[in-house]
Amino acid sequence: MKPALLVLAAGVGSRFGGDKQLEPVGPDGETLLDYSVFDALRSGFSRVVFVIRRDIRERFHEVIGRRYEGRIEVAYALQELSALPVGFAIPEGRAKPWGTGQAVLAAAGLIDTPFAVINADDYYGADSFEQIGRFLAAPERAVNPEMYALVAFRLRDTVSENGPVARGICTVGDDGMLTRVTEVTGIDRAKGEGFRAPGPNGDRRFSGDEPVSLNFWGFTPSIFDALEERFRAFLIGRDQDEAAEFFLPDAVNELLLRRQVRVQALPTRSPWFGLTYREDKPSLEGRLRERVERGEYPAPLWG
Numbered sequence: 132m133k134p135a136l137l138v139l140a141a142g143v144g145s146r147f148g149g150d151k152q153l154e155p156v157g158p159d160g161e162t163l164l165d166y167s168v169f170d171a172l173r174s175g176f177s178r179v180v181f182v183i184r185r186d187i188r189e190r191f192h193e194v195i196g197r198r199y200e201g202r203i204e205v206a207y208a209l210q211e212l213s214a215l216p217v218g219f220a221i222p223e224g225r226a227k228p229w230g231t232g233q234a235v236l237a238a239a240g241l242i243d244t245p246f247a248v249i250n251a252d253d254y255y256g257a258d259s260f261e262q263i264g265r266f267l268a269a270p271e272r273a274v275n276p277e278m279y280a281l282v283a284f285r286l287r288d289t290v291s292e293n294g295p296v297a298r299g300i301c302t303v304g305d306d307g308m309l310t311r312v313t314e315v316t317g318i319d320r321a322k323g324e325g326f327r328a329p330g331p332n333g334d335r336r337f338s339g340d341e342p343v344s345l346n347f348w349g350f351t352p353s354i355f356d357a358l359e360e361r362f363r364a365f366l367i368g369r370d371q372d373e374a375a376e377f378f379l380p381d382a383v384n385e386l387l388l389r390r391q392v393r394v395q396a397l398p399t400r401s402p403w404f405g406l407t408y409r410e411d412k413p414s415l416e417g418r419l420r421e422r423v424e425r426g427e428y429p430a431p432l433w434g
Contacts, residue, residue: 132244133177134267138164139234139346140191140251141184141210151406152251153187153194157419159431163406164195164251166419168203169432171247173257174264178204180241181251182234185209198433208237216363222371230376231346232358232365239355245272248348248379254415255282255347256401257427263349263397272351279383280349281309283396286318287339289403290326293410295319299344299380300337301396309394310387312344312380342396344380345403357386 140152152164168179179199183191188207199205210228212221214237228234235248245267249255259282266272266280283301290296296319299312315335321327326337361382369375386392404415423430 132268133175134264134349135178135180135242135244135246136168136171136176137235137238137242137246137248138167138179138181138251139231139248140164140181140195141228141234153191154252154406154412156406156412156416157430157432158416158423161419161432162195162251163254163415165198165432166254166428167249167251167260168199169428170255170257170260171264172203174260175268176203176247176260176264178206178242178244180206180208180238180246182208182210182237184228185211202433206241208241210234210237216359216366219363219366222373225373229362231379232362232377232382235350235379236355236358236362239359242355243352245349245351248346248350250346250405253345253347253403253405254419255345255403256399258401259347259397259399262399263347266395266397267349276351276353277392279351279354279392279394280397281312281344281394282347282349283309283342283398284345284401284403285339286326286337286341286343288400289343289345290318290320290339291405291407291411292414293408295328296407299346301342301344303342303396307396309396311384314378314380342398345405346379348379348383349397354392357391358382361385 156163196205212228247263263282295317297316298318300315301309302311304310315328318326318328326339327334362377365377404418422428
């Protein structure tokens with residue numbers, strides 16, 4: 132059974148200043164998402180599910196979804212603030228949904244095969260999709276549905292030239308299994324060599340070779356029940372917090388701690404780039420143009 136691709140595309144792009152998942156960056160107006168779907172198709176994926184906001188539904192279909200018709204099966208899920216377990220209510224003053232963990236749950240009724248999760252505003256590279264595609268298509272997924280995967284990038288390949296970023300620093304055992312993802316904010320280039328991030332007791336230093344998560348996960352449908360359980364636990368005591376967010380890495384960390392799942396880290400040297408700041412766009416456009424000129428992608432991408 133071929134895997135599906137779940138795309139988290141409901142973000143508001145506050146640092147970028149707009150819906151960056153719809154921003155044209157390719158030589159012929161392609162979005163970053165176009166390149167991800169193209170690489171997924173080449174790696175054996177047969178279906179894509181977009182998690183989007185209600186207010187961009189029509190525009191997203193016109194700008195993004197329509198171009199995939201006839202190429203890959205497409206479905207849409209809406210991430211809604213009101214999508215809460217029975218017994219919980221929207222806190223007064225809250226305006227936005229509950230984070231990436233809830234975004235994945237929004238697609239629970241639309242996916243019944245192994246699937247990958249990605250962000251709409253990141254470029255992950257062909258090697259990343261090939262690795263996760265092989266993992267998800269392996270027969271072992273049917274007999275070991277609690278074995279998941281994470282594509283792990285090198286920190287040095289994921290830091291913006293235009294400001295600090297947040298990254299999930301991965302702890303990986305000698306057996307290649309993920310033991311924890313620790314969210315670190317404010318990572319920037321240090322003077323001299325390496326990278327830094329502010330910490331409670333002074334700067335934290337990084338070499339740049341640390342594996343990091345960019346929300347490129349491989350799951351089986353068993354994750355939905357596990358996330359539903361973790362979402363309920365998250366809301367207890369925080370359901371009236373207007374700023375609380377149920378993040379996917381935090382939920383997976385808790386599942387790892389409880390030994391309910393195992394996660395294989397898939398290291399990649401694929402280049403990563405994304406739209407964090409508006410100033411990232413010119414460099415990103417140049418890097419995509421170079422890949423087209425080398426023949427890695429056709430131009431226009433969809434013929």
